[in-house]
Amino acid sequence: MTEALANLEGVTVQFDDRLVVNRVSLTVHRGDIITIIGPNGAGKTTLIKTVLGLQRATSGKVSRAPGLVTGYVPQHLTLEATLPLSVRRFMLLSGKPLADCEAALARTGVSHLLEASVHHLSGGEKQRLLLARALVRKPDLLVLDEPAQGVDINGQAALYELIRELRDELHCGVIMISHDLHLVMAATDKVICLNQHVCCSGYPADISHDPAFIETFGHQVAESLAVYHHHHNHQHNLHGDVVAGTGHQGACNHEHH
Known part of the structure; x- marks a missing residue:
């Protein structure tokens, strides 16, 4: 089993009388790429700040590997x-x-x-x-809050591929928040759907069939993700422009069937 970098057990975060994160448990191992998705106000940013130690949990247990180096x-x-x-x-x-x-x-x-x-x-x-x-x-653990914010669709694909490459080079764990659901399904190992509590979690190929996912994002999104394919046949620069031809890792052509 690979090293556990951070572990949350039944973590709740409450601001005054407002429940923001409700009894969430998750473990990030070295080599993982975990993506947290969910509607606005679901507690996603609060959750990753709790993983980092920037936000104190109201209840539950948070543990991190000794000497853990994080990049945010x-x-x-x-x-x-x-x-x-x-x-x-x-x-x-x-x-x-x-x-x-x-x-x-x-x-x-x-x-x-x-x-x-x-x-x-x-x-x-x-x-x-x-x-x-x-x-x-x-870092041992790289934490990213909407890393493709303000980046066009092709630039997003290149950025997510770079994150995967960095995971491999550093042999670090990655936990990120994203709204780019189609790109997430190609770029992550595990998806956690959050709406204060964990609605559902699992492999990208399976998560779109989960009733809780469908309830959160709707049938249309779930059906499009269920038949999503990710192919690599060109590369993008950081502006999203195509810069290379076929056969290169790190680029993508998105097809929806």
Whole structure:
């Protein structure tokens, strides 16, 4: 059995009288890619912050592997608009050496932006910068909140493939939130459907048949996912443009039958 990086047992998070997460149990092992899906207000961000230790559980048990190193990619990068900040400076705020920062930027495909202003980056560039900032820590557990936020459909596919590659290279665990259900089904090992509590969980191929999934997302979504196929025949750059031909891993052509 692979190493358990984080484990939640019957975790509840409550803000005053509002129940946000209700008796959730989950385990993230090294090598896992677990994706949390669910409607707005389902408690997804609160749950991953609890995994990270950024949010205290009201009840239940949270345990993490000793010495666990985490990398967190938040949903939004909020910066003071009048504060000048280059990509170089943003990366150095991690406290890591410049060489490590440059290597992380290169791995996520944005090393050419080292001297660019963070304020002027596109959605795809910003997400890859945030991923590089998490990557420079060499995390055991990579946690991503809507990593493809603000990225077009082809750029999303490339970003999810990069996350899979990083999982393999770092031999880390990955837990992420996503609304991109079709891409999630191709990019993840396990899906957890959350609506305060765990409605259902399992392998992507099975989850779309679960009555709780159908109740949450509707028959139309469930039926389209049930017949979804994922093929690799070209590559995208971080802007979503096709840059290579057939036979390359890390790219995709999406077919709905």
